[in-house]
Amino acid sequence: MPHFTPSRLAFRDNADAVDNCGSGGGADSYFGLRVASIFIILAGSMFGALFPVLAARYSKYLKVPKGVFEFAKWFGSGVIIATAFIHLLSPAVEELGSPCLPEAWSEYPYAFALCLLSIFCIFIAELIAFRWGTAVLVKIGISHDAHGHGIGAHASHGPETLERNSDFETDRVEEVGRKSSSSHSTNGLVVQKSAVLDSPVTQIIGVAILEFGVVLHSILVGLTLAVDADFKVLFVVLVFHQTFEGLGIGSRLAYMQAHLPSAYRNIAIWGALLFGITTPVGIAAGLGVRSTYNPDSATASIVSGVMDALSAGILIYTGLVELLAHEFLFSKEMQSSSNARLARCVGTMLLGCGLMALLGKWA
Template sequence: MATQVVSQIMRRAEEEELNCGSGGGADNMLGLRIASIFIILVGSTSGALFPVLAKNSSWLHVPKSVFDFAKYFGSGVIIATAFIHLLVPGIEALESPCLPAGWSEYPYAFALCLLSIFLIFIVEVFAFRWGTHKLAMIGMQHDAHGHGTGSHAAHGPEGNVTDTKSSLDDSTDIEAAESTHALDTTHTQIVGVAILELGVVLHSILIGLTLAVSEEFKILFVVLVFHQTFEGLGIGSRLAFLDLPASYGWMRMAGAIMYGLTTPVGVAVGLAVRTTYNPESATASIVSGVLDSFSAGILIYTGMVELLAHEFLFNKEMMKGSTGQLCYAIGCMMLGCALMALIGKWA
């Protein structure tokens, strides 16, 4: 009997050592932790909603230079988020000494990031092919190298409406073709921004959960207010420049509000389970590591393809514009990337 008791105690000790303890998260400063739900809600929602409201409101007149700054600054924020705030924590979580030895025998974080990149690529390829096929059915062409104006958040088949008008004699057919072109372009844009928002939302829920139970609450709280506001500016600028028909306009607001809610929801869930949730456990490390690594792939693909390639290399306005305009856009992007990377020192 005594031998069995000793054996059970040793087994539990081994399990706790593997999971880095079985206790709950930090329980101090509960009032401030609850207040953080509303403070972060205001910051993240404001950051995401400002570009949307400013771009699409007739009563709020904001100079174009402000929009340009928000768009390119936000692009830099998203790219830094992918590498500094997602991939690095994903690697650390999946290489945690709390995990079984098998997790250290293969670079799972990089593999999941790579898998995510190719999955997103395949989704966009088929979405693009579908849109292109729909345009071909009505005799329209598309520009395979992106946009003419650079006003879109995600690439899509750009139809040559002039050529279409010359080939269609009936005005009703012309209107139908233009309507179909707009709808197909809208679909591919929505796919691109939905992919971006998916990666950001997963990340936001995880950091909210972490904030709720973290021992270093004060520092993390202050940093996350800036983190979520800057990231909201990035997602909001993408949403604001979506070229959507009036019937789809609600998607901009819905996307911004959904982003604003994710981190507060994560904090609320974390507070609800704070007495039992162990952020250092093997299960918590695996879940956060997998989601962070997968989200990193989403944002890396979005940042490199949708933002850098299509906002700069394949953007006719940017390539034909002045050198000063190009340098300003790159400078804004680098500033956003640098500030978000600096925040990674604390969060």
């Protein structure tokens, strides 16, 4: 019986992996169910993304309790954070470390480097945008504190939680040039509005960055599902995966919608619809090229790994800075909330994060 040293075993495993790196097609089993998965995942994705948006817009008619909407919001925030680390960064490390790639790819942690690049690109872009916005306000005689420490300033940029009334609506945004901060009392809390924070462009850009990262991931997920040999398990997991992720993006879209003038609010609907169709489009594309597309090939691994790493950076920045820091640490609403409500919000976020992280065991 031949004896294999660890190095020989590693060489054999690597050789076997390279043998599976060809350009041949993916799995062709369960074709009917793969086609049906387009519509099943479409329904789950659409429900997850549209529910928070429609619940906020038509709360007078749908009579959705505020607690349900709040649960979806914090649950979705946890999902976004878990998606970044478990469903994007981890696969990126695996894909860019594939033995199918040239040796140079294994000489540097490219997945982490691309994730880091993405984080700082988003940070610099927002830094420039808000310095420019603040300069414009100063030029027209409006004082603004970007960190929310001054009187009349709201806590920093990003999708912060303003106290909302029972209809989940807020006052329309003041026009730039009028008084930058206006106070109004809602359920005993005083809320300040900032022209920079509440401008339609700021709200739209913030959510667009988040959706860009999620959409890239969703397309790749759909493409993989269409050709993966272990279809049944992946399919079941992705139904929950896309529904939960839809809640995450939908809750952010609903928040943006509540802080936009009525002329801009349809953007939230379009954003939810865009998320809903991305994974089904990816599945359809994968089925169309299933005879030639191999998800284990070098080209597929590079493209998927690079996109996953960049998307991970976007979601990490959004999750940690926009969601955790600004909605908990710097939020005037949370600072005024009871300990019980704060614990409930944190617990809901941890639940969403935990369930999404658990799904990473199978997909």
